[in-house]
Amino acid sequence: MPTPDVREKQSSRERWRWQFDATAAFAPSFEQPPVLDKQLIEQNRRFDAALENMSQGLCMFDADRRLLVWNKRYLEIFGLRTDHLCVGMSQRQIIEILVNLGRYAAGATVETLSEGTRTSLSEGQATSILRELADGRTVSATHRAMTGGGWVATFEDVTERRRNEDRIAYMARHDALTDLPNRVSLHEFGNAILDQPMLDRSLAVLCLDLDRFKLVNDGFGHALGDRLLRCVAHRLRRQVRNGATVARVGGDEFVVLHLVKDLKEAEALTRRLIAAVSAPYDFDGLRIEIGMSAGIVLSGKMDRDVTQLLQSADLALYQAKLDGRGVFRVFEPQMDESARARLGLERELREALINGRFEVHYQPLVELSSNDVVGLEALVRWRHAERGLVSPAMFIPIAEETGLIVPLGEWVLRRACEDAKRWPGHVCVAVNVSAHQLRQRTFATMVLSVLSESGLDPKRLELEITESVLLDETDANLETLHVLRAHGIRIAMDDFGTGYSSISYLRRFPFDKIKIDRSFVREIGEKPEAAAIIRAIIGLGQSLNMTTLVEGIETDMQRQAVLAEGAHEMQGFLFSPPRPAPEVDALFGVKHSKTRAA
Template identity: 55%
Template sequence: MSAAKKMPGKPATEMFDDIPVLQRKWRAALRPGDRLPRYEDVMLGSLGRLADHIALLKGDGTLELSRSGRYVQKWLGEERWDIPLAELAPDCATALSEVAASALKNGRPHQASAHCVRDGMVRTYDLLALPTASRWGATLVGAYVNERGAQYNLLDAIFSATDDAVVSLATLRDANGQPFDFQVVHHNKSAELLLEVASGGLLWRQIGQGTSLLAAAEIMEFLLKAVSGGRGEQLEIESDGRYLRMSATAFADVISLTISDVTAMKRRDASFRLLFDNNPMPMWVFDAETKQFLSVNDAAVQHYGYSRAAFLRMKLHEIWPEDEWESHAEALERVGETYHSPRNWRHLRADGSEIEVLTFGRRVPFNDRDGYLVAVADITERRKAEARIAYMAHHDGLTDLPNREYFQERLKQALDQAAGKRVGVLYIDLDLFKNINDSFGHPSGDRVLKQVAERLATAVRGVNLAARLGGDEFAVILAADVSPNEASACATLLIDMLKAPYDIDGQEMVIGASIGIALSPGDGTTSEELMRNADMALYRAKSDGGGVHHFFEREMDLQAQKRRDMEVDLRRAFANGEFELHYQPLVSIASDRISGFESLLRWRHPDKGMISPAEFIPVAEDIGLITQLGEWVLREACHEAVKWPSDVKVAVNLSPAQFRSRNLVQVVISALAQSGLSPKRLELEITESIFLAETDANLAILHQLRELGVGISMDDFGTGYSSLSYLRSFPFDKIKIDRSFVKDLAQRPDCVAIVRAISGLGRSLNITTTAEGVETEDQLDWLRAEGCNEVQGFLFSAARPAAEIAKLLAEFGQRASRAA
């Protein structure tokens, strides 16, 4: 990755504010009894600007970059998603891997720092990994990344910070052009320390006239030789018990002199034997030509089980398994001065057992022989752990059945080996399983899922495979040239088996199952086609009331397929953070200033672009996603509104499903508390459908919200058949005049009369009136004349992303500042 210019980032002080906020958000989302909080509660909603600094990683073994914010994309130099970390720049990939691995291992947020070099500049980044669990069983890690304010030039830092003395000398020549002395024109701080001279005691001095170590005759001769020869020279001297190594390189009449104190290195060489013998890592020296062991340390003797005498009679190949002799020998032929084993090797211990090792070595002289010093790292246990991780990556953690990834791999293999024979896919969805979770709790639901998995594993054997795809969805591969009748019989057997009662702590629980079937090659020749078509067949089975199986049919209603695709996309969209809020201004007619913004949900599909709320909101309501979406909208809107001026409100639409959930008041309290937004700045918009069901219960919720100080607004007023009675039932703060009356104000007297009546009604009841859909100045003039208080519509602005709010406020002369 390269960076032509510094990436914009937040100051370090803001970073330190962000990390505690994210840590508190993670802890607040952690539910009692859960190891990790849910992904939706941590990473969705209320992130705001922090979302640009978040990289979403998924996978329990090999990590993959699932999503990344704009800032992270600039840091990575990569805009792609759904790619392995190995495809990223190595420094970024290593930093993300290490911080995510620590967070996953410990089950809590992990903070770390990373250093990257770009164009000679060293930049330091702070990282925070937040491990979360998703409803599909996968582990997701949100990694926050931001640059610290300080950065420095690497070359300058090395020159200034190195312990070596670096001195630049200009050659002085006599009248005959012969060099006779040298003048110091530049040096670093280490030069004064190493040569033991006072600060400023070297610069611009002739070394031959000074008293420093440089004035020594052998050094002067060394420098004269360097400038005369025009090449690099080296000299090692002893002075007052110190060993100094000098390296001089001449560039015309300028010499670069580097002086290193090698006293410690000399002492280290003298103590090599001591370090070798007492090193806890197995080490040995072998002859570079004969490959015979020349020396082994105590750790090698203990770890391998050979006596020292036996070791010294052996050659390298005797600790290699015979099947690796050739590959070991070839690897040794390619060894240079140093090496790090390019792969894992197997070694034999004295008892015949095998271990897996990594080896590291360098060429050394040993007792007048050319040898290699080798250190051995035993990774046997690590490899076992990796094998376990690989197993876990392909199996469901709850049921131990193969997971979706492994299912897809096996399905591809079955199709590759089918050679024209039929392969069947059965998609299984549990009926009434949600009732188990709602009535008895998720622990009981998990135990039911385990028993479902046991029954499937018992029934599906041989070359066939049963897997859990996620939630209460399972699937089966029938790989043995299955006929339609056999697939139907298998589905019937599974349905009958799965609907038998489940005993959970003496409590009998009953669920059912619906199954969709697709058979190759008629229903698809690839794993993707078969899984998609089996899923569509499952949708038809569920539509028929459940408890049945259905084959995929090409003539299935295309609208049903589109609807099913929408459901799948919606669930993925919520998990992947594809939703965003746009805000349309509400303008006060009296002051001609923005009095608030209505938050409007938008879905930016990665392939289809923006999808109209009219298309996805009804589907979200049908599949039960609207409540979670509504909670996210509320949290996100409050989090954004707290940044606006204190006199600007935010309006959020509520769905009937949120009232049915019966936790709406708690959700509102939580959103206000987390964001710090004043309740008086929040307006909740409802439609008359809220009153059409469970009126008393819904009215009680509305009164509780009013007691908090939150404003309540009736949307689309005048379009229902009983709106006036609602004004008697509840004291609304605002009524919104539907756009259908505003559209024809200038042409239709009846629209004028309706707007006049609603505005008058509002004045009489001290209720604010807001007109929607204002698009022309004529409409605005009519509304002003009729006494309407607020307006919104394209005349002022369409709904805009949060990033454009400050600009809108500026256009209306309002100062966009953070307000409590």
């Protein structure tokens, strides 16, 4: 009985014998010269070597659909033995062997597989067909017709390529961190739902945004922040029915698409989602608590594009954030009107900055014991062509959200330093600094450059910051403040007492001044605890060798009260409201030079 190696050699010789026989058929009747015979043998040897070293499986069939040639790779791909095939067998016989051996996935029959080959050849050009195998692999079969009849079929295992393509396609439509659908998938899902008849139901679109996530992410690191986001995604998925969509569309922003009967059902779902996300998280003994705000909108009968619904839900979310966070708001048409008004205001704000529509007014900082002006706080004002002076409460939040606060803040600083240069040497100028400004890596360099250009002594500049500045990238911001203070610039904490960690920051940075928020002064004559709080803060400032200033002094009774408690300075309408630079110059008896606009 022949050994496997012998059978392999016999099979190999049999596969290329057809070529030798075809050549001999056209040869003269006399004997072949030895040289020609050797050339033919060498040619067939090379052909056989090329065939056996192909990375693809190959079969060649004649015009009668009979097998002429195959290679070893074809046997490997389909798990065939050498004795399964022989020259002259029909393609149908080969397919029957593969089907009987269970090589193809369930559902594949001899007829369907044969028809696939016929269809491929009838198209007149090389065409690939994907064949699914029972073991989970995918094989690409390509059929190329030969001149005079017959064809060559090549087979390639494309399993890994298909998996990679599927993985890439999946990643393009899903969030890598949470494995939730991303914004692309969200739009497709939403539009597909809107295209279907929903009978008595509506599509509820919920825009969700985490509260206090940035504090966790910055305070404990991005690794824990990522774990938290995965946990949030898991909790959201558990709260929705099958068929609903939960997507992640931003850093800590999620969207839920859910079919509901009415608004009441959508609100109930939103309450469950907020409660689930707001429950404490335990990470290796570390307890983390966050919250979530939401905006809701329901689709109407005419809605066919989820894009507009998402915009409406986002407006409702924005309103929820303004109303205190941890709540939800349902979209109302006036929100859209407010958004358009806000966009208009933003556009006008940009134009005002370019066209010089801003002014700096100054409110005196008064020493309580002598009633002397020892400083002035620079306060920006927007002189609108139609509205007159626009309140900072209206445009400063927009400036911060859009980033315009950075160039605007630099202009205010520059204007204030130039104005202060004209005033007596003992008078300082205080300028507010936002978190967005301090976040700029070049902020300290910019401040020192402005001081150098204006010629103002750094000791006469006071920068006022709020707790929000320290909450944002605390270490980097503290380092910047240390650099500025090392150059003689004074640093004051504004609105002290309104944040939960104000006292902790006094341990981390040696502030020169504490400005006690006006909310405590307002109740000083009505509630004993208000005076007690002011007394405690003043005592804390004295023990830390910090100047204490009380804001919002509007009556002489309030002035007397904070003076009795030991405060150093006051600021408020009792002495003066904010005044334009010419009036401040007149106060000090100096000649005013025309103020340049922004």
